[in-house]
Amino acid sequence: MKQTFLTMERRKNMTVLFIGRREFLAQALTKIYNNLEFTVYLKDWEDSFLERISQNQPGLVILEITRPERKAFSACQKIKAAFPDQPILLFSTHYREHYLQKSLEAKATGYLHQDLSMEEINQGFQKVLKGQATFPYPRNPYSSALSPREIEIL
Structure with missing residues (x-):
């Protein structure tokens, strides 16, 4: 399997701020990229993240969507x-x-x-780092196996 996700363009002095509760997700992203x-920043949602952004001036902020979801969206706003x-x-x-x-309503970049x-996730990261929006839909795993008529019936 080709691992194109390791080809993330290096950004000089680029910091990514991850705000969420799942350490495994943060560590996975840290290892991949x-x-x-x-x-x-593994904490329950607090307003101190604004201070962290002001101090660190990250090139990208990743907000993990966890329950209750509204906290990630209100943090984005x-x-x-x-x-x-x-x-x-x-990220969810x-x-x-x-x-x-x-x-989209919270004005997220992606x-x-x-x-x-992984290729789609990498492309999404690349787009966001270039200032472009990314909101990809998941592919239907059955779409290529079904005829247009079968899809219509479903």
Whole structure:
């Protein structure tokens, strides 16, 4: 299997701020994108993340969507209000249509989830780091096996 996700473009003095509760997700992203400098902030949601962003001036902020979801989306809105040009990527363990909608409403730069392939996640990271928006839909694993008529019936 080709591991294109390790080809993340190195950014000089680029810091990624991860805000969430799942240490395994933060550590996985840190290992995969080991050429970026990660600052991991594993806390329940507090307003002190605005101070961290002000102090660290990260090139990217990753907000983990956990329950209750509204905290990640309201944090995104607060960050965008204080730092309008700050790239923000919302990340969840599974695709949810309402997460996509709320990410757009919160003015996130992107929304990625673990239902995507590593190549799609890498492309999403690359886009966000270049200042482009990314909101990919998950592929239907059955779509290529079904005819258009079978899909229509379903």
